[in-house]
Each structure stands twice: as structure tokens, then as C-alpha cells.
Amino acid sequence: MDNTKDQGIIPIINQITKDIKEVIEDVNFMTKNDHQQRTDELKERLRKNFEKLIELANKVDKTSVLIQSVLLSIHSSRNELKKSVEGLIQKTGVQLQKVTSTTEEATNKIMDVAEKLDEDQMEIIELIDKINEKYKINNDDLLNQLKQKIYDNQDKAFTIMDYLQFQDITAQQISGAYALLADTEKTLVYVSELLREFDDKNKEEQIKQSHIVLDNAFNADAKFVDKTNVQNAIDELFASGNTDVVIEEDSSNNLEGASIHKISTDNAKTSQDDSNNDDFDIDALFAQNKKSESQDDIDKLFSKN
Amino acid sequence: MPDLKFLIVDDSPTMRRIVTNTLKRLGYRDIEEAEHGQQALDILRTIPGINFVVTDWNMPVMDGLHLVQTIRSTPEFAKLPILMVTTRSVKEDIIEAMKAGVNNYVVKPFTPDTMKSKIDAILS
Numbered sequence: 001m002d003n004t005k006d007q008g009i010i011p012i013i014n015q016i017t018k019d020i021k022e023v024i025e026d027v028n029f030m031t032k033n034d035h036q037q038r039t040d041e042l043k044e045r046l047r048k049n050f051e052k053l054i055e056l057a058n059k060v061d062k063t064s065v066l067i068q069s070v071l072l073s074i075h076s077s078r079n080e081l082k083k084s085v086e087g088l089i090q091k092t093g094v095q096l097q098k099v100t101s102t103t104e105e106a107t108n109k110i111m112d113v114a115e116k117l118d119e120d121q122m123e124i125i126e127l128i129d130k131i132n133e134k135y136k137i138n139n140d141d142l143l144n145q146l147k148q149k150i151y152d153n154q155d156k157a158f159t160i161m162d163y164l165q166f167q168d169i170t171a172q173q174i175s176g177a178y179a180l181l182a183d184t185e186k187t188l189v190y191v192s193e194l195l196r197e198f199d200d201k202n203k204e205e206q207i208k209q210s211h212i213v214l215d216n217a218f219n220a221d222a223k224f225v226d227k228t229n230v231q232n233a234i235d236e237l238f239a240s241g242n243t244d245v246v247i248e249e250d251s252s253n254n255l256e257g258a259s260i261h262k263i264s265t266d267n268a269k270t271s272q273d274d275s276n277n278d279d280f281d282i283d284a285l286f287a288q289n290k291k292s293e294s295q296d297d298i299d300k301l302f303s304k305n
Numbered sequence: 306m307p308d309l310k311f312l313i314v315d316d317s318p319t320m321r322r323i324v325t326n327t328l329k330r331l332g333y334r335d336i337e338e339a340e341h342g343q344q345a346l347d348i349l350r351t352i353p354g355i356n357f358v359v360t361d362w363n364m365p366v367m368d369g370l371h372l373v374q375t376i377r378s379t380p381e382f383a384k385l386p387i388l389m390v391t392t393r394s395v396k397e398d399i400i401e402a403m404k405a406g407v408n409n410y411v412v413k414p415f416t417p418d419t420m421k422s423k424i425d426a427i428l429s
Contacts, residue, residue: 104317104318104319107319108318108319108322111319111322111323111326115326158326158330158417161323161326161327162323162327162414162416162417163414164319164323165319165320165323165413165414165415166414167317167319168315168317168319168320168323168392168413169392169413169414171317172363172392218363219362219363219391219392219393227394227412227413227414227415228416230394230412231411231412231415231419234394234399234409234410234411234412235409235422235423235426237399237403237410238403238409238410238426241403243400243403297396301396301399301400301403302403302409302410
């Protein structure tokens with residue numbers, strides 16, 4: 001039995017059963033003469049052990065088949081994990097990046113148009129002045145009304161630009177979703193590595209580590225909501241310098257999950273308020289009990305500085 | 306209107322453009338831009354006359370908070386007015402920014418009026 005260290009279970013059992021058989025033969029030989037009762041007892045015990053060993057050998061054989069099946073399953077699972085990481089997760093990551101770059105491109109085009117509108121309004125004002133200079137319209141009231149309309153349009157062009165802040169905010173939310181994917185990828189890679197030692201039959205290439213590079217480049221809690229109250233709170237915070245000040249929760253938090261809400265500007269009469277509480281609430285995924293402060297409350301902190 | 310030379314620090318080209326437009330509407334024309342904190346420091350060291358920094362918080366390479374801390378610990382820039390413009394509105398973050406040395410704090414999305422009032426408050 002000393003040479004069985006590196007052997008499998010079945011060869012060991014086979015060796016034991018062989019030994020027992022030999023012992024039984026010896027006992028049979030001895031029982032022909034003396035101590036008949038004692039040797040009968042020994043013989044019976046050995047026979048029972050022998051039967052147990054045979055039974056054990058059969059069970060081990062069946063278990064071995066099961067283990068082979070489990071190993072195959074592990075191998076298959078690791079392949080599926082690899083496909084998930086390299087297929088679904090990475091492709092989704094690429095798609096998310098495309099969403100960000102597409103919205104950025106579109107935003108810049110809208111900004112180009114808004115800036116052009118602004119420039120054109122300025123040119124129109126200049127032209128009106130030139131016309132008035134040349135043809136002496138002498139109707140200041142009419143001219144002022146006309147100019148006011150143009151200034152209003154200019155403000156609307158500026159408001160369009162203000163609204164385009166949504167792009168930065170949604171880009172940060174997308175980065176948050178991207179970070180979730182990276183976490184999922186890491187978990188899958190970890191699980192795959194845990195299973196690796198059971199799957200060394202086919203030394204497949206290790207699933208590559210996360211392809212997603214993350215740093216402090218985004219705020220997953222970013223929201224495109226009216227921050228007037230938040231800003232007022234900040235003002236008070238800065239004004240008072242009192243960091244212990246009790247800060248009321250921003251009412252806009254109740255609208256988490258809504259898409260785009262009105263930015264309160266003087267000229268934002270056409271602001272949309274298309275709250276859609278059915279939207280996927282990425283903020284909820286990142287909430288971590290963080291309480292978003294209203295600008296009013298933040299202002300309290302800064303007001304004494 | 307004071308003669309100000311701004312440095313806008315934000316990794317989002319869209320936001321840099323929006324902040325630049327806002328400042329121009331407020332009458333400020335002298336504006337430099339940086340994509341992250343490290344680039345901002347490089348610009349501060351190489352382009353003279355910058356006397357107002359508007360910075361985002363979340364940026365790659367060097368974030369806004371680190372930028373503020375670095376500026377405050379660098380004697381030649383230590384007194385630069387800094388306005389942080391960010392999406393972060395959690396109290397702990399705001400206090401952290403305050404302790405780092407920002408002069409005021411604006412949450413995105415902001416309005417031109419808010420930007421103006423904060424700049425005026427810092428300058429006053």
C-alpha cells in the first residue's frame with residue numbers, strides 16, 4: 001500500500017481486494033486444523049469487507065462518470081462565460097460608446113446652428129440700424145419692437161445651447177452604465193477563473209481582463225433636472241460656511257427616472273417637461289443612499305465664505 | 306466689467322463650448338480651455354494672465370478636486386478664483402470641494418443667470 005500515493009482510487013481498491021482475497025485463502029488454509037470458530041469469524045468479516053469494497057468500487061466508478069460530466073459542464077460554462085464577456089458585454093460597451101459619440105456629434109451640429117442663429121440675429125440688428133440710417137424710418141417704437149423680437153429670438157438660440165447640457169449629463173449616465181458592465185465583466189472573469197482549475201483538460205486561453213477603462217471621468221449620479229433649488233442651496237451653503245446646516249432634500253429627486261425636465265431660464269417658455277417615469281432609472285442603480293442636495297442647500301454652505 | 310481671462314476645464318467638448326458661449330454672452334471674451342486638470346495646470350504655467358478658473362469635477366487624468374487642491378498648494382496660483390461646475394450635488398461632495406478651496410459651486414445643468422451670479426459673487 002505504500003506505493004499507492006500517486007494512484008487513482010480504483011487501482012487502490014483493486015489492490016486491497018486482491019490482498020483480502022489472499023488473506024481469505026490463508027485463513028482457509030489455517031482453518032483446516034485449529035481454532036475453527038475464530039477463523040470462521042475472521043473469514044466472515046473479511047468476506048463482508050470484501051463485498052463492501054466491491055460496492056465501493058462500483059460507486060466510485062459511477063461517481064467518476066458523474067465527475068466527468070460535471071467537468072464537461074464546467075468547460076461548457078466557461079465557454080459561455082467567455083462568449084458573454086467577449087460578445088455581449090463588449091459589444092454593448094461599444095454600442096454605448098457609439099451612443100455617446102453620436103449624441104455629441106449631433107449636439108455639436110445643433111450648437112453650430114444655434115450659434116449661427118445668434119450671429120444672424122446680430123447681423124439683422126445691424127442691418128436694421130443701417131436701413132434706419134439710410135431711409136430715416138423715424139418710428140422708434142416700431143424699430144424697438146422689431147429689435148426686441150430679434151433679441152427674443154437670440155435668447156431662444158441661447159436657450160437651445162443651454163439645453164444641450166443634456167449631452168454631457170447623459171454621457172455621464174452612459175458611463176455609469178458602462179461601469180456596471182465592467183463590474184459584470186470582472187465578476188464573470190472571476191467566476192471563470194474559479195472554475196479554471198476544474199477545466200484544465202483544454203487549457204483554453206484565459207478570458208481577457210476588463211477591456212473597459214474607468215477612472216474618475218464621470219458622475220453616474222448625474223441628472224438632467226431643474227437644479228434651481230439645488231443651486232440656491234449651494235449659495236446658502238457657501239454663504240454660511242456652516243457644513244452642519246440641515247439641508248432639505250431637493251424636490252427634483254422625486255422626479256428621478258424622468259427624462260428631461262425644464263431648465264428654468266427667463267426665456268425657456270418652450271421648455272419641455274416630458275417626465276416619463278417608465279424610463280430606465282440608472283440613478284437607482286447608483287444611488288447607494290447618496291442624498292442629492294438642492295442648490296439652495298448647497299448655497300447655505302457657501303454663503304458665509 | 307473686470308478684465309478677466311478665464312480657463313475652462315472640462316473633458317466634455319460640449320460643456321466647454323456651452324460654458325464658453327455663456328461667458329461670451331456675459332461679456333467675457335478672453336477664454337482658454339483644458340480637457341482635464343493636468344492640462345489646466347500646464348496652461349496655467351505657460352499662458353500668462355489667467356485669473357479665473359471654471360472647472361468640472363469628473364475628468365480623466367486629473368479630476369477637478371485634485372486640480373483645485375494643486376492650485377491652492379501652488380503659491381503662484383493659490384489665490385486664483387475657482388468656480389466648480391459639476392453634476393455632483395451630494396452634500397459630502399460639496400463640502401469636500403469647499404474644503405479643497407473652491408470659491409463657489411454650480412450644479413449642472415446651470416443657467417446663464419446662475420453662472421453670472423456666481424462669478425459676480427466671487428469677484429465681489
